[in-house]
Amino acid sequence: MSKRLRSSEVCADCSGPDPSWASVNRGTFICDECCSVHRSLGRHISQVRHLKHTPWPPTLLQMVETLYNNGANSIWEHSLLDPASIMSGRRKANPQDKVHPNKAEFIRAKYQMLAFVHRLPCRDDDSVTAKDLSKQLHSSVRTGNLETCLRLLSLGAQANFFHPEKGNTPLHVASKAGQILQAELLAVYGADPGTQDSSGKTPVDYARQGGHHELAERLVEIQYELTDRLAFYLCGRKPDHKNGQHFIIPQMADSSLDLSELAKAAKKKLQSLSNHLFEELAMDVYDEVDRRETDAVWLATQNHSTLVTETTVVPFLPVNPEYSSTRNQGRQKLARFNAHEFATLVIDILSDAKRRQQGSPLSSSKDNVELILKTVSNQHSVESQDNDQPDYDSVASDEDTDLEATASKANRQKSLDSDLSDGPVTVQEFMEVKNALVASEAKIQQLMKVNNNLSDELRIMQKKTSRLEKQNSTPESDYDNTPNDTDPDDMGSSRKGRQRSMVWQGDGSVPDTAEAHTAPSPVLPSTEDVIRKTEQITKNIQELLRAAQENKHDSYIPCSERIHVAVTEMAALFPKKPKSDMVRTSLRLLTSSAYRLQSECKKTLPGDSNPPTDIQLVTQQVIQCAYDIAKAAKQLVTITTKENNN
Structure with a gap:
């Protein structure tokens, strides 16, 4: 993130203050609420990144900032700038508008339908128009005028256009001219750094010949962006392309499992x-x-x-x-x-x-x-x-x-x-x-x-065992919550049968005991109670994610324990035998993810008998488990809200 002050920046979609996200392919900065709509549209419409909490290639961020500062938003709102649009009642969203439907409808019209972009005069042959636009792009990328190129791309110019007379692509031209920000923009729109021109040379070759070494290195990174991103997701490292290393293959700690x-x-x-x-x-x-x-x-x-x-x-x-x-x-x-x-x-x-x-x-x-x-x-x-x-x-x-x-x-x-x-x-x-x-x-x-028969037999055995355990016995939960040290990923045919109720452990309180064969209950807790417990869960999850961002691995276990307690308290709000399949499914995801989270966090302990190959891989597993918990909690909020309002 650049060090300059950002106080004057506003959301491109609703003009709200201090936008914290960027739409990379649109060249705009957006606020949290508008970003949630961008994300729901998909990356083919808008590629969003957080300005501070997402790692950025410096020149990619510089490209987005340059577009934003040079009025890229006017490309997407061209017709709204016409005074006649105000007279017709068409306007952009404002910060006070509701996300749904107001902001969402405006953003869809702006980016998905391209309702406000400048329209070219109608032509009988659209391919000729696209070819003309692509030729204009081909000549424009040798300059530093990013917004002109974005406008051409928005109208249908092709980033990978191969100029029949020149024998090369826009990325070849930009690389030869040393235009690194143009190269970033073209790559965002799909330009391939590995494409050869009529002489058999790639954009990387031209960048190196022209002495543009930073650009050449960046083009190689772009060429391997997909595999680099996947490797970084798992282990927090990227290959050393300068020294010829182009792939990192992380290793799972439990990769010795037998394969079926x-x-x-x-x-x-x-x-x-x-x-x-x-x-x-x-x-x-x-x-x-x-x-x-x-x-x-x-x-x-x-x-x-x-x-x-x-x-x-x-x-x-x-x-x-x-x-x-x-x-x-x-x-x-x-x-x-x-x-x-x-x-x-x-x-x-x-x-x-x-x-x-x-x-x-x-x-x-x-x-x-x-x-x-x-x-x-x-x-x-x-x-x-x-x-x-x-x-x-x-x-x-x-x-x-x-x-x-x-x-x-x-x-x-x-x-x-x-x-x-x-x-x-x-x-x-x-x-x-x-x-x-x-x-x-x-x-x-x-x-x-066969699986169901085995599960039934195991469940009968568990009931017999639980009758013998007079003290601290609790009925079996209808949803999964792995209680022992079994590998949480080993959820095969006997998974349900071997589960024992642990969902009430953590705060010492035991709900009303009922027989395991009681009829399913349609009664659900109040929406307010579920929201309150969900807020506690997400608050604890945020603490864990902050610890992950700051590499405070010793905080994982206490954070996961607090999350487990919060999950336990939330699960206790619901009947033991929920009638709704959706409730049962969400509770299973909630509780099994909480156990899996604890299991992953324990891998950070020193001296573990089966230590992880890479702490960053464990961290990504922890983050995903945390998200699964948050997702399940959110599902339960949605379900209870819907049911209680009926």
């Missing part, structure tokens, strides 16, 4: 993807990393009482209409992955990206790929009771009727690896997947039946 045939098949599927589909999957995971990191910053910077409002929730990646329905559905399912599962997927992608770039043959090594297996087993043990699972955005399916009839919950989890990797599919590919799902459904249903 399903996990091996999942790994083989990832490796066998075409480069195009692999790149799509990697980009989707990149977007999910961005969402999770931004969520963590949001939790750390917001007033905890505002975290329970609707304005802050971006629970999964928003729909991108340019992507297929299959890809959009897979992108949204990434939000289901817990910290361990998601880290495993990231590591697998990093490993295969390195293999593909180096041209290595397919590896037969047993890498850490329990992701799909664990996801399937977790979903089976949880979703068998969850009839209201999707809280996703509606995604128009290409074959809604046939696919929905085939893809029941069981085979929807079984095909998770397909959902995550498939882009546009042919009819033949679709039918192959469909037939495979139908063939596997019987096996999966049989496994689930």
